[in-house]
Structures are given as structure tokens and as C-alpha cells.
Amino acid sequence: MRTAEILNVLRLEIALDLRQRAAWGGMLLYVVSAVYVCHLAVKSGLGTATWNALFWIILLFAAFNALSRSFQREDAGRQLYLHTLVDPRNLVLARTLYNAVTMVVLSLLSLLFYSLFLGSDVLAKADLAQFLLAVVLGGVGFAAVLTLISAIAARAGNGIGLMAILGFPIVLPMLLALLRASKLALDGVAWSVTSTYFGGLVLLDVITVTLAWLLFPYLWRD
Amino acid sequence: MKHWWKFLAVALLLTASIAGLRVPLAPDLVHVSPDRIAPGEITVTVTGYNTDFTADERVFLENDGQRVCATSVRVIDGTHLTASFNVPTGMRKNLTDVVVSGLRYDGALFTEALGEGIASGNCVEGHLANSGFVFPNRPILYESIRNLHFHVPMWFAMITLMAISVVFSIMTLATNSLRYDGSAVNAVYVGLVFCSLGLITGAIWARATWGAFWTNDVKLNGAAVTALIYLAYLVLRGSVPDAHKRARLAAIYNIFAFVLLVLFLFVVPRLNAVDSLHPGNGGNSPFSDLDLDKRLRMVFYPAVLGWILLGVWMFNLRDRAARLAEQLDR
Numbered sequence: 136m137r138t139a140e141i142l143n144v145l146r147l148e149i150a151l152d153l154r155q156r157a158a159w160g161g162m163l164l165y166v167v168s169a170v171y172v173c174h175l176a177v178k179s180g181l182g183t184a185t186w187n188a189l190f191w192i193i194l195l196f197a198a199f200n201a202l203s204r205s206f207q208r209e210d211a212g213r214q215l216y217l218h219t220l221v222d223p224r225n226l227v228l229a230r231t232l233y234n235a236v237t238m239v240v241l242s243l244l245s246l247l248f249y250s251l252f253l254g255s256d257v258l259a260k261a262d263l264a265q266f267l268l269a270v271v272l273g274g275v276g277f278a279a280v281l282t283l284i285s286a287i288a289a290r291a292g293n294g295i296g297l298m299a300i301l302g303f304p305i306v307l308p309m310l311l312a313l314l315r316a317s318k319l320a321l322d323g324v325a326w327s328v329t330s331t332y333f334g335g336l337v338l339l340d341v342i343t344v345t346l347a348w349l350l351f352p353y354l355w356r357d
Numbered sequence: 358m359k360h361w362w363k364f365l366a367v368a369l370l371l372t373a374s375i376a377g378l379r380v381p382l383a384p385d386l387v388h389v390s391p392d393r394i395a396p397g398e399i400t401v402t403v404t405g406y407n408t409d410f411t412a413d414e415r416v417f418l419e420n421d422g423q424r425v426c427a428t429s430v431r432v433i434d435g436t437h438l439t440a441s442f443n444v445p446t447g448m449r450k451n452l453t454d455v456v457v458s459g460l461r462y463d464g465a466l467f468t469e470a471l472g473e474g475i476a477s478g479n480c481v482e483g484h485l486a487n488s489g490f491v492f493p494n495r496p497i498l499y500e501s502i503r504n505l506h507f508h509v510p511m512w513f514a515m516i517t518l519m520a521i522s523v524v525f526s527i528m529t530l531a532t533n534s535l536r537y538d539g540s541a542v543n544a545v546y547v548g549l550v551f552c553s554l555g556l557i558t559g560a561i562w563a564r565a566t567w568g569a570f571w572t573n574d575v576k577l578n579g580a581a582v583t584a585l586i587y588l589a590y591l592v593l594r595g596s597v598p599d600a601h602k603r604a605r606l607a608a609i610y611n612i613f614a615f616v617l618l619v620l621f622l623f624v625v626p627r628l629n630a631v632d633s634l635h636p637g638n639g640g641n642s643p644f645s646d647l648d649l650d651k652r653l654r655m656v657f658y659p660a661v662l663g664w665i666l667l668g669v670w671m672f673n674l675r676d677r678a679a680r681l682a683e684q685l686d687r
Contacts, residue, residue, distance in 0.1 A: 283613060287606055291597045300592050304585035305614055308621035311578065339620065346616055350609045353530045 140221055144229035151208075162201045166245045169193045174252040183321050186257045190249055191273070191314055194242055195306065198277040201241055202234055203298050205282055206289035218355060227351035231282045231344055238274035246270060257321055265320035265329055272336045273313045279343040280306050286354055312336055363670055369663030376656045377506035384408040384485055385494040389455050389465040396446040396470070402439045403457055406494065408485065409435040414458045415483025416440040418466065421449040426480035447472025458483040490652060497566050504562045506656050510664035511555035512580075516622075517665050518548035518672060519587070523615045526608035538604035539679050541611060542594060545587050547672045551664075552584050576635050579622045586614045 152159060173189055181189065209217070217226065250258060258266070281302055288298035316332035388404035403416070416427040416438070427440040438457070448471060452464035459482060492502055522544035528537040559580070560570040571577065593610055597603040 280617075283609075287593070287610055290602070291593060291606055297593065297596055300589045301610060304582050304589055305617050307578070307582050307585075308617060335624070338624075342620065343617065346613050350530075350613060353605055354609055356533070356605070 137222070137225060140225040141229040141232070144221060144226055145233055148230070148233045158204060162197065162241060163244065165200050166193065166197045166241065167248055169196065170245070170248045170252050177253065180254055180256065183257050184318065186253065187314065187318050187321055189253070190246070191310060191317070193249065194245055194270075194273065195277070195310060197241055197245060198238055198274075198281060198306075199299060199302060201237060202278060202281040202285050203288070205230055205234055205285045207285065209289070214355075223352040223355045224348055227282065227286070227347050228344075231279055231347060234278035234282050235275045238278045239271050242270045242274040243267075260323050261321040262323045265324075265326070265333075266317055268333060269313060269317040269320055269336075272333065272340065273309075273317075276309045276313070276336060276340045276343065277306065279340050279347065280309065283347040283351065283354075286351065290354055309336070309339055312339065362666055366663055366666035366670055369659045370667060373506055373656055373660035373663050377503050377660060380652075380656070381407050381491050382494040382500060382502070383491040384460060386455065386457060386460050386462040386465075389462050392465065392467060394442075394444050394453065394466045394468055396444050398441065399444055400439055400441045401455065401466070402437065403455060403462070405436045405438075405457070405460070407436075407491075408457075408460070410438050410457075413483075414438060414485075415481045416455070416457050417478065417480035418442055418444075418453050419456055419461075420453040420468075420475070423449070423475050423477040424480045425475070426478040444468075445475045446470065447475050449474050458485045460485060492653060501562055501565050502653075504558060505653060506660040508555060508558040508562055509657070510661045511551045511558060513661045514664040514668035515548045515551040515555060515583070518544045518551065518668050519583075519615060519618075521669070521672065522548065523611055526611040529604050529608040530612075533605075535600060535604050538600075538607070539683070540676050541608065542591075543675045543679055544672050545590060545611075547668055547675060549584070549587055550671070551668055552580070552587070556580060556584070574635065579618075582621060583618060586618060590614065 170193060173193065177189075281298075284302040284305065285298055288301060291297055312332060312335055316329060316336060319329045319332065384405060384407045386403055386408075387406045390402050391399075394401075410432045412432055414430055414432065416430050418425040425442050425444065427442055430438060430440045432438045440457075448468050451468055451471065453466040453468060455462045455465040495502060522541045525537040525541035525544065529535075529541060559577075563572060564570050590607060590610055594603055594607050597606055
């Protein structure tokens with residue numbers, strides 16, 4: 136693990152994203168549209184449980200949409216070129232890190248739009264710090280799981296459809312833990328109760344990243 | 358004897374299946390009528406299950422530790438008897454138990470008028486004739502308790518086969534060859550058969566005891582996720598034409614998914630163990646709490662081992678057949 140290499144890949148990702156600003160615009164628009172569709176469909180006030188569930192469903196689909204680009208946007212030539220330059224483990228760490236940051240930003244923006252359109256009454260009695268922590272951990276977790284899945288789907292040469300099929304069952308455990316943790320945060324439950332959930336989420340994130348780090352080199356070998 | 362474990366599998370499965378289906382339930386009282394009593398002369402009809410009543414059953418009422426002995430007992434047949442009592446005034450609790458030779462029906466009779474207590478009769482406890490090797494007789498479960506020996510071993514067999522598959526996947530990545538890839542997928546196929554059997558036996562049991570074929574339960578979510586993961590694994594294999602690439606991608610997905618699945622099945626339920634209907638979760642008593650649980654275990658453990666061995670045997674046959682077919686193709 137070399138920090139310089141990871142930083143270089145991060146720089147490359149940022150440069151690529153700056154060059155294709157439409158991609159970021161697309162991701163944002165996707166979230167806003169989803170939120171607006173929910174607003175049209177629901178209209179009146181939502182209960183805490185429904186508000187929470189709807190938010191995470193939107194985030195889940197946004198994550199699939201955003202992270203499918205991670206490895207899809209490379210053709211075989213550039214992949215080979217990257218392979219000669221960077222150690223695959225550093226590459227997957229850098230990509231996971233970048234995707235995690237992407238997801239955290241996207242999640243927070245989604246939360247902003249979501250509370251604008253679907254009402255923020257629910258947040259009034261919530262433990263906001265805990266809820267934001269759940270959102271951040273969720274973003275990192277989705278990124279950790281879906282980065283490797285996106286790489287597998289890209290290598291299989293079958294686009295977003297395959298990624299959804301492979302990703303959904305694996306992301307489900309994390310989603311269930313997140314739903315529960317954020318529901319407790321919305322109910323304003325004390326840290327002493329919720330800390331097990333957040334601890335579990337951190338553990339899940341760490342294990343997922345470790346697995347991706349271990350397995351990714353085999354994915355690249357041809 | 359190279360094939361000893363196959364004989365063991367057959368022996369275990371035969372014993373466990375026959376015992377699982379044939380061993381009777383423990384005798385118990387299932388119905389008492391009427392359900393209300395008032396002071397004075399009353400006659401109560403008691404219905405038992407697997408009881409085999411004989412003429413000298415000891416019957417009494419018990420209210421807050423104070424007993425009223427039966428004045429007369431008439432046995433109608435093995436599962437029905439009537440008993441007459443002289444109910445005194447002044448019982449301390451609303452609910453009275455009926456006890457027939459050591460079998461107790463909790464809160465069978467309701468009394469309106471309460472008092473300072475009654476003179477407790479010195480009734481003989483009595484014991485039902487020993488009925489030999491029996492399974493516990495539990496409310497809600499009743500005869501369906503036998504499904505324990507069929508439903509639960511399916512999941513043991515499935516997770517064993519999936520673990521075998523992961524070992525072959527790791528070997529595929531380690532050796533970078535196609536030799537072990539076929540074994541990995543064959544283990545998944547057999548594992549999915551056990552997964553389906555587990556889902557079917559579980560759905561039927563859930564309908565009988567919880568009232569619905571599917572409920573929102575941690576363990577059911579685990580089963581659904583397992584099925585989805587391995588179906589996705591097969592879809593992934595189907596969508597990669599190149600054999601080497603397919604072997605590698607499938608192995609990576611298999612390892613990744615299996616580790617997360619194990620976390621989900623065995624760690625997450627402990628994290629939020631509040632809303633499972635399964636025994637041993639969310640405040641439900643585990644099967645080990647059941648009286649005479651040793652008798653359940655004596656059939657359950659052989660059943661688990663037998664089904665696991667059968668699964669490995671099925672995998673072994675499928676794998677050898679696949680290898681032969683491969684050789685014929687060459």
C-alpha cells in the first residue's frame with residue numbers, strides 16, 4: 136500500500152470527473168427526480184418509519200446509479216494501461232475511497248432535497264448527529280460493497296443490469312442495519328442503545344473493504 | 358471401506374426420519390369443559406391427547422396452591438374422563454388449574470367470586486403410566502414439532518454445501534485453473550436444492566404455527582438473501598462466455614458474498630435480536646428449554662448429520678457425473 140499511488144489515482148478520478156461534469160449533474164438530477172416523484176406520489180405528511188424507508192430506498196438506487204460508472208467508464212485499453220502503472224490493491228482502495236466520498240456528498244445532498252420536498256418534521260425530534268452518522272456510514276458502506284460489484288459487472292461485460300442483480304442481495308444486510316439504526320436515530324434514542332448498531336455498521340464497512348482489497352487483484356489478472 | 362460414510366448417511370437418515378415421524382407426542386390435556394365454575398357440585402369433562410386414561414387416575418383442582426380433590430372420577434375412554442368436585446367458596450385466584458395424574462391444564466376454570474382461601478385437600482398427586490420415548494407436546498406446535506427434524510437440517514446441509522463451494526472458489530483463485538470451478542458450481546446447485554426444501558418446509562410450518570406462509574423475520578430475510586445471492590451467482594456465470602474469466606469472476610463473487618452472508622446470518626441477528634419469531638430469538642424460548650429436550654436432540658443431531666452427509670453425497674455424484682461428461686466431450 137503506497138499512499139502516493141493512491142493519491143495519484145484519486146487525482147485521476149477527480150480530473151476525470153471534472154472533465155465529465157455532466158456525470159455528476161446526472162447523478163444529482165437522478166436523486167432530485169426520484170425525490171420529486173416521491174413528493175408527487177405521497178403529498179401529505181409521512182410517518183417516521185415511512186419517511187425513513189423512502190429515504191433509504193432513494194439512496195440505494197442513487198448508489199447503484201452513481202457507482203455503476205466506477206469501472207464501466209474504462210475501456211480495455213485504459214484498464215491495461217492503469218494495470219501497468221498501479222498496484223491493483225491501491226487502485227481498489229483509491230476507487231473505494233473516492234466512491235465513498237462521492238456517496239457521502241450525494242447522500243447529504245439527497246437528504247437536503249428530501250427534507251425540502253417531503254418535509255423535515257420528522258427530523259425535529261431526531262438525534263441529528265446520529266442520523267447524519269448513519270447517512271455517512273451508509274454512503275461509505277454502499278460504496279465499499281458496490282465498488283467491487285461494479286468491477287465484477289464491468290469485467291463480465293454486462294452493464295448495469297448485472298450490477299443490480301449481483302449487488303442487491305449483498306447490499307441488503309447493510310440496508311437492513313442502516314434502516315434500523317437511522318430509525319432509532321430519528322426516534323431520538325440515546326447513544327448507549329444505538330452504539331451497537333453503529334459499531335456493527337463500522338465493522339461491516341471494514342470487513343467489506345478488506346475483502347475488496349484481498350479479492351480485487353484476482354479480478355484484474357487475465 | 359471407502360464408502361462407510363454413505364452407509365452412515367443412509368442409516369442416520371432412516372433412523373431420524375422414522376423416529377421423527379413415528380415417535381408419539383407426550384400425553385397432555387387439551388380441553389376442559391365447562392370453563393367457568395361456581396361454588397357447589399360440578400362435573401368437569403377433561404379431554405387428553407395420547408393419554409390412555411385408566412380407572413385409577415388422580416384428579417384435583419388447584420387454586421393458588423390450595424387443592425380440591427375429586428369426589429368421583431369416571432373414565433370414558435383413553436382420552437376422555439369426567440370428574441366431580443364439591444367447589445368451596447372463597448378461592449383466592451380467578452383461575453383454577455385442573456390436574457390429572459401429574460398432567461396440568463393451566464387456568465382451565467374461571468371463578469367469579471373470590472375470598473380468603475379454602476381448606477386445601479390432601480389429594481394424591483398420581484402419575485400417568487410411563488409412556489416411553491416421546492416428543493414434548495407444546496401449545497401452538499403440537500404434532501408439527503416433528504418438522505424440527507426436517508426443516509432445520511436443510512439449512513445445516515445448505516450452509517455446509519455453500520462452504521464447500523467457497524473452498525473450491527478459493528482454490529480456483531489460488532491455482533488459477535479451471536479444475537475446481539466445476540466443483541464450486543455443483544456444490545451451489547445442490548445447496549440450492551436444500552435451500553428450496555428448507556423454504557418449503559419452513560413455509561408450511563409457519564402457516565401452521567404463525568398463521569402465514571411468509572413473515573417478516575430476521576431468519577426469513579436471511580433465507581431470502583441466501584437464495585438471491587446464489588441465483589445471482591448463477592446469472593453471473595451465465596453471462597460470461599469465456600471459461601477462465603467466468604471461473605475467476607464467479608469465484609470472487611462467491612467468496613465476497615459468502616463472507617457477507619455469514620455475517621448477515623450469524624452476526625446481524627445478534628445485533629438486533631428483537632423481532633424474530635424463531636425459538637431462541639427475541640425472547641422466545643429455544644428448543645433446548647423444552648422439557649424432555651434430550652429426546653428431541655437424540656433424533657435431531659442424527660438428522661442434521663444425515664442430511665449433511667446426503668448433501669455431500671449428492672454433490673459428489675453430481676461432480677463426478679460432470680467430470681465424466683467433460684471427458685466424453687473431449
